[in-house]
Amino acid sequence: MEKSLQEVENEVVDEFSMFDGWLDKYEYLIELGKALKDYPEDKKTEDRLIKGCQSRVWLDCSIDGGKIFLNADSDAIITKGIISLLIKIYSGRTPQEILSSDFSVVDRIGLKENLSPTRANGLVSMIATIREIASENL
Amino acid sequence: MDVKELRSLFPALGRKVYGKPLVYFDNAATAQRPQSVIDEWTRISVESNANIHRAVHLLSEEATEAYEAARESVRMFINAPDRSNIVFTSGTTASVNLVAFSFGEAFVSEGDEVIVSECEHHSDIVPWQMMCQRKNAVLKVLPTDDTGHLKTGLLDSLITDKTRIVCVTHISNVLGLVNPVKDIVRISHLRNVPVLIDGAQGIVHTKVDVQDVDCDFYVFSGHKIYAAPGTGVLYGKRQYLEKMPPYMGGGEMVGTVRFSGTTYAPVPLKFEAGTQNFAGAATIRPALELASQISDDRELDRYSCSVRDFLLDSIMSEARIRLYGVPDDRDEKIPLFSFSVDGVHHEDLALILDKMGVAVRSGQMCAEPLMDRFGVTGMLRVSLAPYNTMEEAVYFMECLHKAISMLG
Numbered sequence: 259m260e261k262s263l264q265e266v267e268n269e270v271v272d273e274f275s276m277f278d279g280w281l282d283k284y285e286y287l288i289e290l291g292k293a294l295k296d297y298p299e300d301k302k303t304e305d306r307l308i309k310g311c312q313s314r315v316w317l318d319c320s321i322d323g324g325k326i327f328l329n330a331d332s333d334a335i336i337t338k339g340i341i342s343l344l345i346k347i348y349s350g351r352t353p354q355e356i357l358s359s360d361f362s363v364v365d366r367i368g369l370k371e372n373l374s375p376t377r378a379n380g381l382v383s384m385i386a387t388i389r390e391i392a393s394e395n396l
Numbered sequence: 397m398d399v400k401e402l403r404s405l406f407p408a409l410g411r412k413v414y415g416k417p418l419v420y421f422d423n424a425a426t427a428q429r430p431q432s433v434i435d436e437w438t439r440i441s442v443e444s445n446a447n448i449h450r451a452v453h454l455l456s457e458e459a460t461e462a463y464e465a466a467r468e469s470v471r472m473f474i475n476a477p478d479r480s481n482i483v484f485t486s487g488t489t490a491s492v493n494l495v496a497f498s499f500g501e502a503f504v505s506e507g508d509e510v511i512v513s514e515c516e517h518h519s520d521i522v523p524w525q526m527m528c529q530r531k532n533a534v535l536k537v538l539p540t541d542d543t544g545h546l547k548t549g550l551l552d553s554l555i556t557d558k559t560r561i562v563c564v565t566h567i568s569n570v571l572g573l574v575n576p577v578k579d580i581v582r583i584s585h586l587r588n589v590p591v592l593i594d595g596a597q598g599i600v601h602t603k604v605d606v607q608d609v610d611c612d613f614y615v616f617s618g619h620k621i622y623a624a625p626g627t628g629v630l631y632g633k634r635q636y637l638e639k640m641p642p643y644m645g646g647g648e649m650v651g652t653v654r655f656s657g658t659t660y661a662p663v664p665l666k667f668e669a670g671t672q673n674f675a676g677a678a679t680i681r682p683a684l685e686l687a688s689q690i691s692d693d694r695e696l697d698r699y700s701c702s703v704r705d706f707l708l709d710s711i712m713s714e715a716r717i718r719l720y721g722v723p724d725d726r727d728e729k730i731p732l733f734s735f736s737v738d739g740v741h742h743e744d745l746a747l748i749l750d751k752m753g754v755a756v757r758s759g760q761m762c763a764e765p766l767m768d769r770f771g772v773t774g775m776l777r778v779s780l781a782p783y784n785t786m787e788e789a790v791y792f793m794e795c796l797h798k799a800i801s802m803l804g
Contacts (some may be wrong), residue, residue, distance in 0.1 A: 278412060280751035281748070281751060281752075282746070283801070283804070284748055284751065288744075288802065288803065288804075292804075296746060305782075312742075312743040312758060312759050312774065313743045314773060315740060333741055333773065334741035334742075334743040334744050335742065335744050335803060335804075336743070336744045336748075337744075368435055378430060
């Protein structure tokens with residue numbers, strides 16, 4: 259049986275609890291970021307761009323068979339690593355499943371500072387956009 | 397005084413982050429506070445907490461005295477002719493907004509022009525844009541060259557009969573180069589145009605003498621020069637301050653108030669509406685006392701120059717690093733370095749450096765036009781204070797290399 263969204267969230271949290279130090283955690287995120295599947299250049303458009311004071315994030319959403327599919331990219335590799343985690347958890351889920359999450363996973367793996375309310379933080383906006391799309395497609 | 401003694405005056409510098417000693421290299425954003433500043437804030441709050449300039453009781457008198465003593469210390473620090481030239485505000489941004497509004501009301505009409513430089517931060521751009529929109533005036537820009545130097549030679553041709561004010565930063569918070577403000581004032585005055593200097597960084601790294609520079613306005617924040625946050629200064633020549641209408645109304649900024657009309661208090665009180673940040677403002681006095689002591693100390697000066705030179709040489713010798721604000725001569729550079737690393741994002745570097753205990757700034761540094769000028773979405777910036785050490789600078793370079801190799 260397919261794993262529930264919460265099960266995948268817990269898996270991600272477990273994965274990160276194995277790292278002792280910050281730098282190991284970042285090494286892993288950098289690897290994930292590099293391994294994230296290519297985001298098509300022609301979809302790096304203004305309307306898909308979430309501008310930030312720090313990194314930029316492009317988010318492309320599509321809906322197929324009642325499920326929301328996410329594809330995203332960033333110019334910063336650590337943010338890209340976190341994006342890869344978000345895609346793993348939230349892509350291919352129904353709006354109901356997405357909205358059943360409290361989105362605390364980034365905080366739980368100790369990356370809260372990546373969600374700090376600096377001006378137009380790309381990741382914060384990405385999470386808000388995923389929620390919005392889920393609510394609109396309920 | 398040596399750097400160790402200086403550091404011992406700043407309790408925050410003893411802090412550990414992620415189990416490592418803090419290396420605080422974000423001083424251009426805000427400086428750490430010495431114990432004397434913390435003590436003065438506490439003293440006012442514990443002993444003399446009363447509203448200033450209004451009551452006759454002892455506490456109010458003491459608080460007023462501390463506030464006015466701070467004004468006198470600012471006067472001395474920048475060599476202003478009189479205390480009435482010094483207006484307290486909440487910071488550089490508030491000071492620029494005050495001038496943009498009130499100067500605009502008094503002196504700017506439709507079709508007039510305001511000149512700002514390309515290396516201004518948002519606080520010296522947006523208030524002028526807002527004023528220009530309100531007045532249907534035109535904002536013109538004095539450009540910088542590829543090394544980050546202002547093209548001062550173009551200023552004279554940019555000034556027209558319609559130019560009402562020139563606004564330029566003393567030292568850009570991105571480029572860290574001391575601009576030739578005295579020349580800019582001279583050129584502008586020959587055409588009868590007043591000059592505002594944004595001294596947010598300049599007040600920290602140069603000796604400012606407003607009468608020698610002959611600028612018409614000089615603005616800065618308290619928190620970048622060791623005082624409490626939420627404090628700031630506007631120096632202005634009386635000839636302008638007196639003709640400028642108040643920015644905000646209320647409190648003790650009045651002469652008499654009747655429903656038929658109000659007269660205003662003389663400068664500077666005319667511009668200090670409402671209850672002032674008197675506990676914060678009082679800390680400007682011990683902050684500037686320390687700043688004077690530091691700038692008069694030749695041993696500290698030699699030391700901080702050697703740290704600056706080490707970082708400048710280290711950064712310039714890296715093929716992968718592009719430095720913005722390249723000095724012709726070392727002494728025009730303050731210990732502030734904004735740069736980018738080929739193929740590596742500034743945010744990634746800042747996140748990793750943070751985990752190594754090094755606090756730096758990354759992003760657009762509140763200066764988007766300058767980011768566009770150099771074709772980048774952001775930069776990494778390290779900015780040092782006199783309390784930073786050579787050991788910290790060496791450690792930073794090691795961390796930077798490690799972070800770059802992690803990021804590939």
